[in-house]
Amino acid sequence: MGGVSITTTGGTEIMIKEEAIGVFRASLRGDILEPRDAQYDDSRKIWNGMIDKRPALIVRCAGVSDVLQCVRFARSHQVPVAVRGGGHNVAGYAMCNGGMVIDLARMRSVQVDPVRRTARAEGGAIWADVDHETQAFGLATTGGTVSDTGIGGLTLGGGFGWLMGKHGLTCDNLLSLDMVTADGQFRTVRATEHPDLFWAVRGGGGNFGVVTAFEYQLHPVGPVVAGMLLYPVAQAKSILAHCCDFLRTAPEELGVVAGLLTSPEGAQLCGVVVCYNGPQAAGERVLQPLRAFGTPSLDILVHSLANSPEVKKPLLETSRGGYLAAVSVSAYSLVALTRRLGPMMRRGGAVVSLTYMASERAIPGYGGGMSSAKAALESDTRTLAFEAGRAWRIRVNTISAGPFASRAASAIGIIDRMVAYCAANSPLPEALQAMDVGHAAAFLCSPLAAGITGTTLYVDKGYHSMGMAVDTAVQSPESRVPPSQSPIPNP
């Protein structure tokens, strides 16, 4: 007899018949995953990789109706329920063993009312979704400090974030919510409707019901002055004490999170992350005492170019704004990054910029001022190396990489042809690997390259050194233009 084995809320094992599961499945717009399904294992993964729970059913809800069906089904069969919002809860409360997971990960839509300054977001949204939509109108509310946390668990737990000094906790900005309570009823909850429930969900955590939508008060926010100050862990005691003193009189526009962390390279660090929501000049002034304290600990700074909006236009069709945007995102961003972080770097530190050889080659389909921007970046590498070397004793170099099918390059749409062209014609025809670039960058940042600064290093299997491709049709005898027809006059 087919069916699904469930550990009920009473702790007994029961079998729900296949037929009942089928009726439940048919009532949904979303779908149900069981342990035998291919996507089951991926769907039970959450942020904390140590959590390994095995629900009997994962219901991927598509809307409120699905949530209602889930709660009603769970009630009638005594199935224990877990609710998955953003899946960030460290204890793994988004999953359960042997019961049903009401998975809201597909319910992430957000609507902003810019006149009332409110946002309404579905219960499975993450903060990146809400920030993305609200910032289109220059608005935001207090969300989490990282953008992939779910709004569900965070709001129900109170929610602290960068904006709380001025705008309070996330739950202080909660205007209303829609939820399906354990009796299987849909309720809109606000200060004037179900006030006791409204009180409970503002900080009381989960289990008061399944929230299908949250409505938040928004505030004008941005641009902000934000970033991270890093120090060797040996300085942590004095840095954290200084932070405490500093925060006693800091303005409410400033949000600060400080703690101990391990860098991806394994360095033990003390980090102070700041976000000032106000004019840049005021932010610089406010942050000055923090930035002036302690000994900086940055050794390596990696800059990567960005493509500009008109990247696919030929240079002749590029607007002035598009051209300047290309220079700004590629070349000026290296200048700005070096100026900002150079003072925080230790002597002997290395800045390395990653670019692509468009300054050397006319590449049809890759225009919009990008070749000019890259030429500027490579030229600035020399000047920056001089200035930053004199100022902070650090080195600045650039890697000009050959064609590589990265995500950004693929978006431009010509990269596959470039890779194929190189494979056919480069002196080293093996495809360029990300590791080739990584190894060269590691070398440039290491003491082995202590004497190298102001250089543009080609990592391209020799592509930059080629004059004409060996298989070019122009080289075949048939395609040679007779001198009499040549547009170039004979000397």
Ligand SMILES: Cc1cc2nc3c(=O)[nH]c(=O)nc-3n(C[C@H](O)[C@H](O)[C@H](O)COP(=O)(O)OP(=O)(O)OC[C@H]3O[C@@H](n4cnc5c(N)ncnc54)[C@H](O)[C@@H]3O)c2cc1C
């Ligand atoms: C890297 C990281 C950074 C963090 N930063 C912050 C921070 O800056 N500020 C802060 O306040 N907290 C922060 N947290 C803690 C975070 O708020 C909680 O882990 C929170 O539970 C995450 O919400 P979620 O929806 O992603 O979690 P989930 O794991 O999906 O759910 C957590 C709990 O909330 C319930 N729940 C989730 N959504 C709903 C819903 N729609 N209806 C009913 N119940 C629901 C779940 O059932 C579960 O009990 C952070 C956590 C991590 C791992």
